[in-house]
Amino acid sequence: MRRLFAPLLIALTAQAAVAEPAYLDNRSTPADLVRSLYNAIALHQYARAWSYFAHHDQIDDYGVFAKGYAETVDVSVEIGTVTSEAAAGSIYARVPVTVRSTQSDGSKRLYGGCYILRQIAPTIQEPPFTPLQIVTGHLLLRAPGEQAMPSGCDEQGRPQF
Numbered sequence: 001m002r003r004l005f006a007p008l009l010i011a012l013t014a015q016a017a018v019a020e021p022a023y024l025d026n027r028s029t030p031a032d033l034v035r036s037l038y039n040a041i042a043l044h045q046y047a048r049a050w051s052y053f054a055h056h057d058q059i060d061d062y063g064v065f066a067k068g069y070a071e072t073v074d075v076s077v078e079i080g081t082v083t084s085e086a087a088a089g090s091i092y093a094r095v096p097v098t099v100r101s102t103q104s105d106g107s108k109r110l111y112g113g114c115y116i117l118r119q120i121a122p123t124i125q126e127p128p129f130t131p132l133q134i135v136t137g138h139l140l141l142r143a144p145g146e147q148a149m150p151s152g153c154d155e156q157g158r159p160q161f
Helices: 002-017 029-041 046-051 062-067
Strands: 074-079 084-085 090-103 108-120 133-142
Touching: 029 046, 029 074, 029 090, 029 133, 046 062, 062 074, 090 133
Parallel strands: none
Antiparallel strands: 074 090, 084 090, 090 108, 108 133
């Protein structure tokens, strides 16, 4: 009887080792939205990742966007200290990040960067409602051992190390 369960246990263990991350789609806070972006990328749901950006024309077209992740097999994000400020009916947030990715050839990449997000005040919106969105993002490839988490983000969303 024991022998029947051993292959099942091995199969379940192997399956757990390659389990995909749980689906996350949360625009409640700037940090949650950036986590949702990388969750979509990790799950290869590029249309969902694309939808988090406010101005699609500023990040090329969707095909180029999706193709940029074609060799990415795994990705994770670490969120730094988020700062926010209000301006003319909107709240802008600066989100510093460290991004780690694994490519299909097994190589690892480390990026440091920043995202600027905008939330139009919900009380002044008319339909269609515009949720919290990414306005811009800048990621820089970092060398091994180099500081990856920016100390802050400038006005244009460029990382400051």
